[in-house]
Amino acid sequence: MVREDELRAGEVAVEPPAATDAGLVFIGTIHTPWTSRLETPRQGRADGPVCRIEVHEPWVAALDGLEQFETIEVLYWLHLSRRDLVRQSPRNDRDVRGTFALRSPVRPNPIATSVATMVRVDGPNVFVHGLDCLDGTPLLDLKPDRCLFTPLAPPQPGDSEVG
Amino acid sequence: MVREDELRAGEVAVEPPAATDAGLVFIGTIHTPWTSRLETPRQGRADGPVCRIEVHEPWVAALDGLEQFETIEVLYWLHLSRRDLVRQSPRNDRDVRGTFALRSPVRPNPIATSVATMVRVDGPNVFVHGLDCLDGTPLLDLKPDRCLFTPLAPPQPGDSEVG
Numbered sequence: 001m002v003r004e005d006e007l008r009a010g011e012v013a014v015e016p017p018a019a020t021d022a023g024l025v026f027i028g029t030i031h032t033p034w035t036s037r038l039e040t041p042r043q044g045r046a047d048g049p050v051c052r053i054e055v056h057e058p059w060v061a062a063l064d065g066l067e068q069f070e071t072i073e074v075l076y077w078l079h080l081s082r083r084d085l086v087r088q089s090p091r092n093d094r095d096v097r098g099t100f101a102l103r104s105p106v107r108p109n110p111i112a113t114s115v116a117t118m119v120r121v122d123g124p125n126v127f128v129h130g131l132d133c134l135d136g137t138p139l140l141d142l143k144p145d146r147c148l149f150t151p152l153a154p155p156q157p158g159d160s161e162v163g
Numbered sequence: 164m165v166r167e168d169e170l171r172a173g174e175v176a177v178e179p180p181a182a183t184d185a186g187l188v189f190i191g192t193i194h195t196p197w198t199s200r201l202e203t204p205r206q207g208r209a210d211g212p213v214c215r216i217e218v219h220e221p222w223v224a225a226l227d228g229l230e231q232f233e234t235i236e237v238l239y240w241l242h243l244s245r246r247d248l249v250r251q252s253p254r255n256d257r258d259v260r261g262t263f264a265l266r267s268p269v270r271p272n273p274i275a276t277s278v279a280t281m282v283r284v285d286g287p288n289v290f291v292h293g294l295d296c297l298d299g300t301p302l303l304d305l306k307p308d309r310c311l312f313t314p315l316a317p318p319q320p321g322d323s324e325v326g
Contacts, residue, residue: 003316014221019186021301022240026184027271034321041321042314049326055263058177059271062249065264075274077185086225090315100218100305101228103312108190108222109303111238113276132321138184140272142263149266151205152253153166158197158204158295163212 003106004037005082010096012087016108019083028055028124028139030076035135037080043103044132046117053126053139060124067121069148075141076133078110115145166269167200168245173259175250179271182246191218191287191302193239198298200243206266207295209280216289216302223287230284232311238304239296241273278308 007013031052034040041048053074055063066072085106087096099107116128126142143149170176194215197203204211216237218226229235248269250259262270279291289305306312 012224014224016221017188019188021189022187022242023182024185024187024272025180025182025246033324039320041324042316042319043309043322045322045325047325048321049324058179059249059262061175061177062262062271063264064250064261066261069264073276075272075276079185083188086222087227091317097315098227098229099222099225101226101232101307103306103309103314104316107304107306108225109187109238111274111304113236113238113306113309115309129326141270141274143266143270143276144264146206146266146276146278151266152260153205153267154254156205157202158211159206159208161196161204161212162208162210163292 008089008092010089010094011085013084014086016084024140026138027059028053030131030133030137030139032131032133032135037134040134041132044114044130046130048129050119050127050129051131053128055124063121066142067118069118069144071115071117071145071148073143073145074114074116076112077138077140078105078112079138081105081110083108083110111140171252171255173252173257174248176247177249179247187303189301190222191216193294193296193300193302195294195296195298203297204295207277207293209293211292213282213290213292214294216291218287226284229305230281232281232307234278234280234308234311236306236308237277237279239275240301240303241268241275242301244268244273246271246273274303
């Protein structure tokens with residue numbers, strides 16, 4: 001059974017500090033076929049259902065040029081996730097691992113990153129394959145896939161530093 | 164010249180909504196050789212300098228198991244970036260693109276994602292190659308690279324959906 005906020009055998013929760021170091025703005029909404037945490041895929045697949053990422057104003061102009069990228073990085077906020085576990089048991093079998101050694105939605109800052117396959121951009125809507133989140137998930141950011149992107153800005157000294 | 168909060172010819176700024184939809188907690192600090200935005204690499208390189216990611220309590224226990232991954236995803240907060248541009252000119256040459264078609268640090272939610280190469284984990288410190296951020300950058304999250312990670316949790320109905 002997928003996690004629904006239960007604490008499992010062997011898991012460790014902490015008393016987290018207040019999450020007030022920086023603030024996020026939700027810039028859109030992700031529309032998917034999944035309305036329950038019991039149904040969502042564990043990871044998106046490039047041949048999965050087409051999902052619609054709806055960008056809200058005043059950010060729609062920022063989509064200009066995105067469609068040219070075959071794959072994009074999508075950042076979203078896992079709004080239903082608890083944030084206080086440092087050790088988790090994904091299989092609920094007493095075997096636990098550190099939160100940072102998992103891609104579980106339960107993390108101190110529940111930010112998900114997915115690589116999605118571009119279908120098209122139509123006005124404020126970006127249609128993609130490859131998402132794995134609940135319908136209604138808040139959007140945080142869209143970026144070209146790092147593997148497809150060459151910086152346009154002029155070189156900087158750090159570019160050539162090796163070590 | 165790298166951006167230092169100037170508005171360039173052709174760029175478009177908006178009046179952004181308050182960034183109060185969700186709150187972040189800084190879970191650590193990233194130590195790099197770069198102390199000025201005029202020096203940082205535009206993108207990290209796998210043979211770049213070793214950088215130290217220092218994780219703060221109460222999150223150190225969450226590192227358990229991370230060292231086994233050859234590459235990890237690092238999320239951090241670009242604390243000096245302006246957040247109000249929807250069109251940007253990376254070369255400062257009047258050629259502008261939408262913010263979401265760039266990997267510029269200037270974005271509505273200035274969250275960076277890098278794929279870093281693991282050197283070792285030592286107590287609260289994770290040593291990696293491949294970062295490109297300023298010394299003192301706040302850490303948001305660490306995850307195994309998606310390409311190396313197989314979900315441990317049991318299958319869900321959405322796993323097999325194609326479309």
